[in-house]
Amino acid sequence: xxxxxxxxxxxxxxxxxxxxxxxxxxxTPPAMYPAATWQGRTQAVIRILDRLDSHVETLTVPVGxxxxxxxxSVAVQSCVSRPATLPADSAVQVHLxxxxxxxxxxxxxxxxxxxxxxxxxxxxxxxxxxxxxxxxMVAPQAGPVPVPVTPQLxxxxxxxxxxxxxxxxxxxQPYSPQGGGPVPLAPQSSAPIPLxxxxxxxxxxxxxxxxxxxxxAPSAQQPLPPxxxxxxxx
Numbered sequence: 001x002x003x004x005x006x007x008x009x010x011x012x013x014x015x016x017x018x019x020x021x022x023x024x025x026x027x028t029p030p031a032m033y034p035a036a037t038w039q040g041r042t043q044a045v046i047r048i049l050d051r052l053d054s055h056v057e058t059l060t061v062p063v064g065x066x067x068x069x070x071x072x073s074v075a076v077q078s079c080v081s082r083p084a085t086l087p088a089d090s091a092v093q094v095h096l097x098x099x100x101x102x103x104x105x106x107x108x109x110x111x112x113x114x115x116x117x118x119x120x121x122x123x124x125x126x127x128x129x130x131x132x133x134x135x136x137m138v139a140p141q142a143g144p145v146p147v148p149v150t151p152q153l154x155x156x157x158x159x160x161x162x163x164x165x166x167x168x169x170x171x172x173q174p175y176s177p178q179g180g181g182p183v184p185l186a187p188q189s190s191a192p193i194p195l196x197x198x199x200x201x202x203x204x205x206x207x208x209x210x211x212x213x214x215x216x217a218p219s220a221q222q223p224l225p226p227x228x229x230x231x232x233x234x
Contacts, residue, residue: 042135044079049127071100
C-alpha cells in the first residue's frame with residue numbers, strides 16, 4: 001500500500017513539473033589537484049620483515065636521519081605523499097645497506113607504498129616496504145586546490161514544444177499527398193477495395209481483356225492453336 005502511494009506521488013510530481021525544468025544546466029567539476037602533485041613530509045614510516053623468524057618491525061625515520069633494525073641500516077633522504085583529493089600513495093627515497101652481509105648490494109632509490117614491486121631491496125634476509133609519510137608539511141608544497149571553472153553553455157533553456165504541458169503519445173497526423181504527411185498502412189475508408197464483383201458473381205482469376213478506346217476499329221481475334229499431343233499417351 002505504501003509503495004502504491006509513493007508511486008502515485010512521483011507520478012504527480014512529474015506531471016506537475018514544467019518543461020523548462022528539464023533544461024540543461026552547467027555543473028561545476030570537483031576541486032582536485034593535478035595528477036602529478038606531491039606533498040613533502042618530515043617523517044617516513046617503513047615496515048621491515050625478517051625472513052628468518054618472520055618478525056615485522058615498523059620504523060619511523062625522520063627525513064635526513066638514519067634508522068636501524070638488527071644489521072639493516074635505513075637512511076631516509078626524502079618522503080612525499082599524495083594530497084587529499086588524489087588516490088592515497090607515498091614514496092620514500094632511501095639508502096639501504098646490510099652492515100653484516102657484505103655480499104648484499106646496497107639500495108639507493110624510491111620505494112612506493114601503492115606499487116611495492118616497482119623497486120625492491122634485493123636482500124635475501126630483509127624485505128622493506130613503505131607504509132606512509134607523516135610529520136609536518138615541507139617542500140615540495142602542493143599549494144591550494146585549484147579553483148574549478150564552471151563551463152559556459154551556449155543555451156541553458158530547453159525549447160518548449162508545442163502543446164504546453166501535454167503528456168502522452170503524439171496524435172497521428174492525417175495523410176496528405178501534397179503536404180508530405182505519413183504514408184498510411186491501409187487504404188482510405190472512403191475508397192475501399194472490393195473483394196468481389198458488384199453484381200454478386202464469383203470472382204474470376206482470369207485477367208480481364210483490355211478495353212479498346214472509343215472510336216477504335218475492332219481487332220480480329222486470332223484462334224488459339226490446338227494443343228500438342230502428349231507423347232506419353234500415344
